[in-house]
Amino acid sequence: MNSVLNEYKTIAIQGLWKNNPGLVQLLGLCPLLAVTATLTNALGLGLATMAVLIGSNVLVSLVKFYVPREIRIPVFVMIIAALVTCVQLLINAYAYGLYLSLGIFLPLIVTNCVIIGRAEAFASRNSLLKSAFDGFMMGLGFLLVLAVLGASREILGQGTLFEGADLLLGDWAASLTIHLWQVDTNFLLAMLPPGAFIGMGFLIAFKNIVDKQIADRSTTPAVTETVTRARITKVS
Numbered sequence: 235m236n237s238v239l240n241e242y243k244t245i246a247i248q249g250l251w252k253n254n255p256g257l258v259q260l261l262g263l264c265p266l267l268a269v270t271a272t273l274t275n276a277l278g279l280g281l282a283t284m285a286v287l288i289g290s291n292v293l294v295s296l297v298k299f300y301v302p303r304e305i306r307i308p309v310f311v312m313i314i315a316a317l318v319t320c321v322q323l324l325i326n327a328y329a330y331g332l333y334l335s336l337g338i339f340l341p342l343i344v345t346n347c348v349i350i351g352r353a354e355a356f357a358s359r360n361s362l363l364k365s366a367f368d369g370f371m372m373g374l375g376f377l378l379v380l381a382v383l384g385a386s387r388e389i390l391g392q393g394t395l396f397e398g399a400d401l402l403l404g405d406w407a408a409s410l411t412i413h414l415w416q417v418d419t420n421f422l423l424a425m426l427p428p429g430a431f432i433g434m435g436f437l438i439a440f441k442n443i444v445d446k447q448i449a450d451r452s453t454t455p456a457v458t459e460t461v462t463r464a465r466i467t468k469v470s
Contacts, residue, residue, distance in 0.1 A: 241364070242364075242367060245364065245367055245368050245371055246367075246371050248371070249368065249370075249371025249372040249373075249374065249375045250371060250374065250375045250378070251375070251441075254375040254376070254379065254441075255348040255372055255375060255376045255379075256375070256376050256379035256380070256434075256437075257379060257437060257438055257441050258441075259347075259348065259351070261346065261347040261348045261351065262283070262346045262347065262348050262376065263434075264339070264342070265279055265339040265342060265343070265346070266279075266376075266379070266380060266383070266430070266434075267427050267430035267431060267434065268339055268427060268430070269335075269336055269337075269339050270380055270383045270384040270387055270430055271384070271387055271388065271391065271425050271426075271430075272384055272387075272388045272397050272398055273381060273384040273385045273388050273395060273396055273397075274332070274335075274384075274396060274397065274398045274399050274401055274402050275332075275335055275336060275384060275398075276380035276381050276383065276384025276385070277377070277380070277381060277384070277402060278325070278329070278332045278335070278336055278401070278402050279336055279339065279340070279380060280373070280376060280377030280378075280380040280381060281377065282321050282322075282325065282336075282340060282343060283343055283346065283348070283349070283373055283376055283377070284369075284370065284373025284374065284376070284377055285317075285321055285373075286314060286317045286318055286321055286343055286346075286349055287348070287349055287352060287369040287370075287372055287373040287376075288366055288369035288370055288373060289317045289369075290310070290313055290314045290317055290349055290352075290353050290357070290369065291352060291353060291356070291357040291365040291366055291368060291369035292357075292362060292365060292366050292369070293313050293317075294310055294313060294353045294357040294358055294365065295357045295358070295360065295361065295362045295364075295365035295366075296362065297309070297313075298357070298358045298359075306354070306358065307350075307354070310350060310353045310354065310358075311344070311350065313353075314343075314344055314349050314350060314353070315344045318340075318341060318343045318344045319341075321340075321343075322340050322341055325340065329401060329402055331398070331400070331401035332401040332402050335398070335401055348372065348376060352368060352369060352372055356368050357369070379437065382437065383430060383433050383434065383437065386424075386433055387424045387425065387429055387430065387433060389414060390421055390424040390429075391420050391421045391422070391424035391425040391429070392417055392420045392421070392425070393413065393414050393415040393416065393417045394411060394412060394413055394414065395411070395412040395414060396410045396411050396412055397411050398411075399411060
């Protein structure tokens with residue numbers, strides 16, 4: 235039981251932090267940098283990507299024994315393309331404003347290397363439940379990066395948060411918009427793709443700093459123990 239829980243814990247840590255698609259693998263950067271001008275767009279794209287990730291992992295895990303290795307990549311791409319089409323049609327039907335806002339980057343989820351990479355590296359080699367959980371955690375990790383980047387760019391660029399939330403959640407969500415401060419002119423650097431590159435740089439730097447501190451803390455006890463043993467041996 236503990237071994238199973240440890241496996242799922244490892245999958246969660248890999249998706250959220252150690253192997254995060256946006257911060258470590260640096261995959262899917264084109265839509266990540268292009269549509270994260272607002273938190274609403276970031277959440278919309280992140281949820282769509284997560285849905286495709288989970289669906290593709292589940293389907294690939296189900297058909298992995300029936301697909302010859304020679305044609306597995308084309309089959310995986312076909313599965314992903316079908317799922318992206320379904321998600322695109324659903325967003326078009328129930329969140330048309332968001333569909334227009336995301337534009338070409340919604341169908342471009344098909345070319346997102348995160349999805350085909352997880353299908354090939356994980357789902358084609360693991361059970362259904364593990365594959366579904368991996369898709370959820372990788373999608374959640376990607377969604378969190380999108381959300382943090384989108385929120386920071388929206389706040390710096392136009393002083394709001396959840397601007398256009400009605401595009402994602404419906405007309406009732408228009409009241410969710412938070413005006414943090416009044417700006418006469420938007421801060422264009424934050425709103426345009428160069429600002430997204432700078433924001434991603436800060437996020438990656440923050441992760442590297444945290445990883446370094448964790449590594450230093452884990453090595454300090456070992457170094458202390460080694461020094462102590464050396465002193466004891468010398469005294470003896």
